[in-house]
Amino acid sequence: MQENFGHYSVLLNETVDSLNIKPDGVYVDCTLGGAGHSDLICSRLSEKGRLIGIDRGEFALGKAKERLAKYGDRVILLHSNFVDGAERIKSEGIDRIDGVVADLGVSSFQLDDATRGFSYMQDAPLDMRMDRSESFTAYDVVNTYSERELCKIIDMYGEERYASSIARKIVKYREEKPIETTVELSDIVKSGIPAKNKADGPHPAKRTFQAIRIEVNGELKIISDTINNFFPMLNPKGRMAIITFHSLEDRIVKHTFLEKTVGCTCPPDFPVCVCGKKAEGKVITKKPILPSDVELEENPRSRSAKLRVLEKI
Numbered sequence: 112m113q114e115n116f117g118h119y120s121v122l123l124n125e126t127v128d129s130l131n132i133k134p135d136g137v138y139v140d141c142t143l144g145g146a147g148h149s150d151l152i153c154s155r156l157s158e159k160g161r162l163i164g165i166d167r168g169e170f171a172l173g174k175a176k177e178r179l180a181k182y183g184d185r186v187i188l189l190h191s192n193f194v195d196g197a198e199r200i201k202s203e204g205i206d207r208i209d210g211v212v213a214d215l216g217v218s219s220f221q222l223d224d225a226t227r228g229f230s231y232m233q234d235a236p237l238d239m240r241m242d243r244s245e246s247f248t249a250y251d252v253v254n255t256y257s258e259r260e261l262c263k264i265i266d267m268y269g270e271e272r273y274a275s276s277i278a279r280k281i282v283k284y285r286e287e288k289p290i291e292t293t294v295e296l297s298d299i300v301k302s303g304i305p306a307k308n309k310a311d312g313p314h315p316a317k318r319t320f321q322a323i324r325i326e327v328n329g330e331l332k333i334i335s336d337t338i339n340n341f342f343p344m345l346n347p348k349g350r351m352a353i354i355t356f357h358s359l360e361d362r363i364v365k366h367t368f369l370e371k372t373v374g375c376t377c378p379p380d381f382p383v384c385v386c387g388k389k390a391e392g393k394v395i396t397k398k399p400i401l402p403s404d405v406e407l408e409e410n411p412r413s414r415s416a417k418l419r420v421l422e423k424i
Contacts, residue, residue, distance in 0.1 A: 120147025121413045122354055125400050126212055127151045129352045129420045135159040136209035139200065141193035141337065142166065146175035148212050153182040163187045163205070165196045167242035192242065194333035197340035209349045211341045215334070216356040216416070217241070217324065229324060231297040231316040237290065239320075239327045249323050253290045258282045268331065268359065269322030277303035277319055296320075321357070331359055335367040338421075342371060342392070345423040350395065352420045361399065361417050368394050368421045395420040 126148055130138065134157035140149040143166035153162050162185060166172050172188055179186045191199045193213060200208070217229060228238030228249055239249040256264070258278045266274035280303040281290065290296055300316040301309060309315045325331055341351065351368075355361040371392035375384045399417035406413055 119410045120145060121214060121216060121416045122400065122402060122418045123147055123151060126352050126354060126418055129395065130210040130212065130350050133209055137161045137205060138210045139163045139196065139208055140165065141196050141211060141213040143175045144171055144214060146178045148214065149175065149179060153179060153185060156185055161185055161187065163189065163200055165189050165191050165193050167192045194337045197344060206344060207346050208344050209346050211351045213337065214354045215360050216354065228293050231293055231314055231320050234292050234294040236292060237296060239324045241328050247327060249327050252323050252326050253281060253296060254285055264326045265319050265322045268325040269318035271318040273304050331363060334360060334363045338367045342423065347423055350420055350422045352418060354416055354418050356415045364419050368419060371421060390424060392421050392423050395422050
C-alpha cells in the first residue's frame with residue numbers, strides 16, 4: 112500500500128496486529144514518519160483510546176497532523192528524538208501505555224527528497240540529518256573524521272569490505288578540496304572499490320552512505336536506551352514492536368529484548384535464589400517476522416526489514 116508523499120509503511124498489518132490493540136488503550140508510535148502505522152492503530156481505537164506520535168522531523172509531524180486530523184483528540188503529536196520520547200510522554204501526564212511501535216528505517220519521503228542528502232542517486236549537499244534542527248551533518252563526518260575513524264564507521268555500520276580503501280580515497284580527495292555533495296562522495300566511494308565488485312549487486316556507495324547516515328543520526332547508540340526507557344511504562348501484556356533494516360540494529364533489538372526475559376542470575380550451585388530477579392518480559396517472535404512476497408514486490412526497499420515483538424509479563 113503506497114501512501115501519501117511517497118511513504119510506504121513496512122510490515123504495516125503485521126506490526127499493528129502484533130500489538131493486540133485494546134480499543135481503550137494508549138499506544139506510542141516512536142517513529143511517526145508518514146503515520147501509516149499510527150493511522151491503522153487509530154482506526155482500531157475507541158474514543159477512549161489514545162495514540163501518541165513522536166518524530167524528530169518537523170516536516171513529518173506536519174504531514175502526520177494532516178493525516179491523523181480525522182481522529183481528533185485521540186492523537187497527541189510530539190517533536191522529539193525517540194530516545195527522549197518516554198520522558199516527553201510523562202511530561203504530558205501519561206505514565207502507563209499499552210504498546211510501542213518503532214520503525215527504524217529512514218522514511219521514503221526523506222530518502223526521495225534530493226535536498227536531504229540521503230541518496231547516492233541524486234546530487235545534493237551532504238546533509239543526512241533526520242532532524243534539521245541539529246547542526247551535525249554528513250559534511251562534518253566526511254570532511255573532519257580521520258581516516259581511521261572513517262574506516263571504523265564504514266566497516267562497522269556499513270559492513271563494507273573495502274572500508275579502508277574508501278576511507279583512504281576520501282581523505283586523499285579532501286586534501287585538495289572539501290567534499291560537498293552526494294555525487295562527489297558517491298564517485299569517491301566507487302573509486303575505492305575494485306571494478307569487478309561494482310558490476311553486480313547493490314549500488315557500490317550504498318553501504319558507505321548507510322554508515323554515514325547512521326553516524327550522523329546516532330541511530331545505533333539510542334536503540335537499547337529507547338527500549339529500556341519505554342519498557343517500564345508498559346502495562347502487563349503491553350507489547351513493543353520494532354522494525355529494523357540493518358543487521359546491527361536487529362542484533363541490538365534481539366539482545367535487549369532477551370535481557371528482559373532473564374530471570375534468576377544466581378550461580379547454578381546456589382540452593383535457593385538470593386538475587387530475586389524475575390523475568391520482566393517474553394519474546395513473542397522467536398524468529399523475526401519478514402515482509403511477504405507481495406510486499407517485496409510492491410516495495411523492494413522492505414527486503415531487509417525484520418519485525419521483533421516483546422510482551423511485558
